[in-house]
Amino acid sequence: MNLKKPGINTLCTHHGELxxxxxxxxxxxxxxxxxxxxxxxxxxxxxRYYNTPNQEALCKKIAGLEHAEDALIFGSGMAAISTGIMAFLESGDHIVLQNLIYGGTYNLIVQHFEKFGISYSFTDALSPQSFEELIQPNTKVIYIETPSNPMLTITDIKAIADISKRHGLVSVIDNTFASPVNQNPIDLGIDVVIHSATKYMGGHSDICAGVIATSKKYRDQIHAMGIRLGGSLSDFTVWLLERSLKTMGLRVQRQNENAMILAEYLNENEHIIKVYYPGLPDHPDYELANS
Structure with missing residues (x-):
């Protein structure tokens, strides 16, 4: 046990307290x-400036949980996603995205980006090479979501981070389905980490929120876009989310256990054709998910 480094439950309970x-x-x-x-x-x-006392305290906690230098909070997961992407793009730019992503993100891209003069490419596969092959001279961002919603496909986070750095691009990940309990993409080199806090972070089905964790280098750029788009979070919801995070470590641990039990049960059921769960040894991304 490393007594000098706080564990996930200590961070959830005590880090960034007001x-x-x-x-x-x-x-x-x-x-x-x-x-x-x-x-x-x-x-x-x-x-709207993301700097009330409760907002600042929660941002500190989120940053600690994701091993980031800073964080911002939003009124929904889509508010965080739209702000986190648009902060790095302008007319004439290009973005590469994996082919399996959350429907709200997909619709944002395909229904609105052409209106903004932003081009995009979706990968045909999830291999790192499939991302690198789509990079163009005007590419600015690589966007991934792993595990993906809802198919739970797994993308090699470190490989994508390395490709992004090699080409001078900003790497962005939707980390919602993993949560900071299971996965810390910044430790693997990712620049911007996004969550729908409505899911595991909130955990009680009584809030709608989104978060972004990133470096100080990118924080100001995202913050400026957030002010313009107006997606900040009310302090009462901020307070509820801070409450919820105290138990996130324990909740997600139990959810992991329950998901494994359910997946194994369904996998053995003769009436079920296919179970998509990366914790099962027969899942094609099993080794990558456990790496």
Missing amino acids: EDKEFHGSVSPLYMSTSYAFDDVEKKRYP
């Missing part, structure tokens, strides 16, 4: 105000 300095409560206080008096004109608190 201290109750007046009453010393064990739960973070909630600041619902949308207006704040300020002494410094350079520091103006406003919910």
Whole structure:
């Protein structure tokens, strides 16, 4: 056991806590105000600027969980996805995406990017070579989602990160289905990590939110786009998400166990034609998923 490095449950519970300095409560206080008096004109608190007390505390926790330098929070997973992608693209640019991605992301790309003058290419396969072959002189971003929603396909994260760096591109991943409990893409070289926090992070079916974890290098670029698109999160939902994260480590651990039991049961059921679960040894991405 590494006593110098906090474990996932310690990070979930204690990292980035908003201290109750007046009453010393064990739960973070909630600041619902949308207006704040300020002494410094350079520091103006406003919910759309992502800098209220609750927002800043939650961003610190998210960054810690994803081993990132900084983080931002949004009103939905799609708000995070659209902001995280559009922050690095403009008219004339090109993006490479894997062929199996969340439907909301797919529709954003195919229904709107041509209107913005942005071209795109979807891979025919998930091998690293299939991504590199699609890179053009005007490519700016490589976007992956692993495990993918809903087919649970697995993409080689480190290989994609290496390709992106070799070509000077920004690598972006939707890490929703893995959660920070199972996977930390920044440790593998990815630049921008996105989550729909409505899923495992929220965990209680009572919030809708999205998050982005990244480096300080890219944070300002994403933050500026986020302010323009207006996808920030209300402080009450921020507070609920911070509450939910305290138990995420334990919840996801049990969800992993339950998913394995269910997958094995269905895999042995003669009435089931095919089970798509990368934890099963007969899944084509089994070794990569466990690497």
